[in-house]
Amino acid sequence: xxxxxxxxxxxxxxxxxxxxxxxxxxxxxxxxxxxxxxxxxxxxxxxxxxxxxxxxxxxxxxxxxxxxxxxxxxxxxxxxxxxxxxxxxxxxxxxxxxxxxxxxxxxxxxxxxxxxxxxxxxxxxxxxxxxxxxxxxxxxxxxxxxxxxxxxxxxxxxxxxxxxxxxxxxxxxxxxxxxxxxxxxxxxxxxxxxxxxxxxxxxxxxxxxxxxxxxxxxxxxxxxxxxxxxxxxxxxxxxxxxxxxxxxxxxxx
Amino acid sequence: xxxxxxxxxxxxxxxxxxxxxxxxxxxxxxxxxxxxxxxxxxxxxxxxxxxxxxxxxxxxxxxxxxxxxxxxxxxxxxxxxxxxxxxxxxxxxxxxxxxxxxxxxxxxxxxxxxxxxxxxxxxxxxxxxxxxxxxxxxxxxxxxxxxxxxxxxxxxxxxxxxxxxxxxxxxxxxxxxxxxxxxxxxxxxxxxxxxxxxxxxxxxxxxxxxxxxxxxxxxxxxxxxxxxxxxxxxxxxxxxxxxxxxxxxxxxxxxxxxxxx
Ligand SMILES: Nc1ncnc2c1ncn2[C@@H]1O[C@H](COP(=O)(O)OP(=O)(O)OP(=O)(O)O)[C@@H](O)[C@H]1O
Ligand SMILES: [Mg+2]
Numbered sequence: 001x002x003x004x005x006x007x008x009x010x011x012x013x014x015x016x017x018x019x020x021x022x023x024x025x026x027x028x029x030x031x032x033x034x035x036x037x038x039x040x041x042x043x044x045x046x047x048x049x050x051x052x053x054x055x056x057x058x059x060x061x062x063x064x065x066x067x068x069x070x071x072x073x074x075x076x077x078x079x080x081x082x083x084x085x086x087x088x089x090x091x092x093x094x095x096x097x098x099x100x101x102x103x104x105x106x107x108x109x110x111x112x113x114x115x116x117x118x119x120x121x122x123x124x125x126x127x128x129x130x131x132x133x134x135x136x137x138x139x140x141x142x143x144x145x146x147x148x149x150x151x152x153x154x155x156x157x158x159x160x161x162x163x164x165x166x167x168x169x170x171x172x173x174x175x176x177x178x179x180x181x182x183x184x185x186x187x188x189x190x191x192x193x194x195x196x197x198x199x200x201x202x203x204x205x206x207x208x209x210x211x212x213x214x215x216x217x218x219x220x221x222x223x224x225x226x227x228x229x230x231x232x233x234x235x236x237x238x239x240x241x242x243x244x245x246x247x248x249x250x251x252x253x
Numbered sequence: 254x255x256x257x258x259x260x261x262x263x264x265x266x267x268x269x270x271x272x273x274x275x276x277x278x279x280x281x282x283x284x285x286x287x288x289x290x291x292x293x294x295x296x297x298x299x300x301x302x303x304x305x306x307x308x309x310x311x312x313x314x315x316x317x318x319x320x321x322x323x324x325x326x327x328x329x330x331x332x333x334x335x336x337x338x339x340x341x342x343x344x345x346x347x348x349x350x351x352x353x354x355x356x357x358x359x360x361x362x363x364x365x366x367x368x369x370x371x372x373x374x375x376x377x378x379x380x381x382x383x384x385x386x387x388x389x390x391x392x393x394x395x396x397x398x399x400x401x402x403x404x405x406x407x408x409x410x411x412x413x414x415x416x417x418x419x420x421x422x423x424x425x426x427x428x429x430x431x432x433x434x435x436x437x438x439x440x441x442x443x444x445x446x447x448x449x450x451x452x453x454x455x456x457x458x459x460x461x462x463x464x465x466x467x468x469x470x471x472x473x474x475x476x477x478x479x480x481x482x483x484x485x486x487x488x489x490x491x492x493x494x495x496x497x498x499x500x501x502x503x504x505x506x507x508x509x510x511x512x513x514x
Binding site: 155156 | 311314315316338340342346348352353362366367393395413
C-alpha cells in the first residue's frame with residue numbers, strides 16, 4: 001500500500017493500459033464486424049454477471065474449493081517430500097528420477113486417468129490441481145533446502161546442532177523464499193488444474209460451465225466464466241503474496 | 254573469568270590433517286604438525302594462501318577429523334570439547350542468519366544443541382552492549398555495516414562462554430580504521446574472559462599487534478615455519494603501541510619469514 005502512495009504512476013499506468021484495451025474492445029470490435037456471439041463486449045459480459053449471478057456463484061464455489069484444496073495438497077506433499085529427500089540422500093537418489101519421469105506426462109493426458117480412478121466427485125479435480133502444483137514446488141523446495149552455505153553448516157556443527165535443528169532453524173528458513181516463488185506460480189496453475197478436471201468429468205464448476213456455454217453458443221456466459229477463473233487465480237496469488245510479506249518480513253529491510 | 258581445568262588448550266603432535274578426494278585417497282594439507290597452545294594464550298597465525306590455516310582451525314573445531322597423529326583440545330578429543338560447547342568459531346563473513354534479528358542471532362547458541370545453558374555468563378543483550386551495539390537488538394543483519402555484523406558474530410561466539418575462540422580472518426573484509434578498533438575490543442574481551450584465541454589473519458600488522466605468539470606456517474605441505482614469542486615485548490595484559498619500534502621490527506621479521514616460506 002505504501003508503495004502505491006509513493007508511486008502513483010505504478011497504479012495509474014497499468015490501469016490506463018487496461019482501460020484502453022477495454023475501450024477498444026467495447027467500441028472498435030463491433031465496428032470491425034466481430035459478432036457478439038463470438039466476442040461479446042465488456043458491457044454485455046457485465047450484464048451477464050448481473051443477470052446470472054446466482055448461476056455463476058454456484059459454479060464458482062466448487063472450483064474455489066478444488067483449486068484451494070489442490071493447492072494445499074500438492075504443495076504440502078511437495079514440501080514434505082523435499083524435506084524427506086534432503087534428510088535422506090538415498091531416498092532422493094531412489095525416487096527423484098521416478099518423479100522426474102512421471103512429471104514428463106502431460107497433465108491433460110493424466111487427467112482422464114485420474115477421473116477413471118477417482119470417479120466424478122470433487123476428489124479427482126483436487127488431485128489434478130495438486131499434481132499440477134506438485135513438481136515445481138518439489139524442485140524449488142529441494143533447491144531452497146540445499147541453498148545453505150558451507151559456513152552456515154559449519155556454524156551449526158560447531159554448535160552441535162542435531163540434523164532436525166539444522167533443518168528447522170537453517171534449511172527451512174533458507175528455503176522459504178524459494179517456496180514462495182513457486183507458490184506464486186502454483187496459485188495460477190492450481191486453478192488451471194481444477195478447471196481441466198471439470199472439463200473432463202463434471203456438471204458443475206467453472207470448467208463445466210465453460211464447456212456447456214461453448215456448446216450452447218452462450219458466449220456471454222462463457223466469457224463471464226473465463227473472467228471468474230482469472231479473478232480466482234489473481235485472488236489466490238494476492239493471498240500468497242500477502243502471506244509472503246508477513247513471513248519474509250526481514251527481506252524488506 | 255573461569256577457572257581453567259586444563260592448562261593446555263590445544264596440543265597437536267605429528268598431526269596430519271587434510272581432505273579425502275572422491276577416490277577416497279586422503280590428501281594431507283598439514284603434515285607432521287606439532288603445536289602446543291597453553292590455555293589463555295592469544296595466538297595469531299599467518300602464512301601464504303592455501304597453506305592450511307583454515308584447515309587447522311577446522312580440525313580444532315572438530316569440523317574435519319585428523320588423518321593421523323594426535324590432537325587434544327582441552328585435554329580431550331576435539332569432538333568432546335565441541336559437544337561441551339567449549340569451542341566457538343568466527344568466520345570471515347559473519348554468517349549471521351538474515352531472518353533473525355541481531356538479538357536472536359546472538360542467542361542462536363542457546364536455541365540449538367543439547368547443551369544446558371550456562372546462566373552464569375553475560376546475556377546476549379549484555380554482550381551486544383559490550384560490543385557497542387546497544388540499541389541494535391531489533392535490527393536485521395542486512396541493516397548493519399560489515400563491522401557491526403562482525404561484532405554481532407563475535408557476541409554470538411561469546412554467548413556460550415567458550416574456552417577457545419577460533420577466528421578465521423574475522424576482520425579481513427573491513428577497512429583499516431574499523432579493524433584497528435575491533436582489534437582493541439578483541440584484546441579487551443580476551444583480557445576479560447581469559448579465553449584462548451586462535452586468530453588467522455593475512456595482515457602482518459594484525460598478527461604482531463594481537464598475538465602473544467605469532468605462528469608462521471609454510472605451504473606444501475603445511476607445516477610450522479616459525480613461532481615468534483612476543484610476550485617479552487608486551488605487558489602482562491598483552492598491550493603494545495601500534496607505533497612501537499619493537500613491534501615494527503617484529504613486523505619486519507614476519508615479512509621476511511613470509512617471503513621465505
Ligand atoms: N573442502 C576441501 N576439499 C579439498 N581440499 C580442500 C578443501 N578445503 C581446502 N582444501 C585445500 O586445502 C588447502 C588448504 O586450504 P585452507 O583453506 O586451509 O588454506 P588457508 O591457509 O586458510 O588459505 P587462505 O589464506 O587462502 O584462507 C588448499 O590447498 C585447499 O585447496
Ligand atoms: Mg582460510
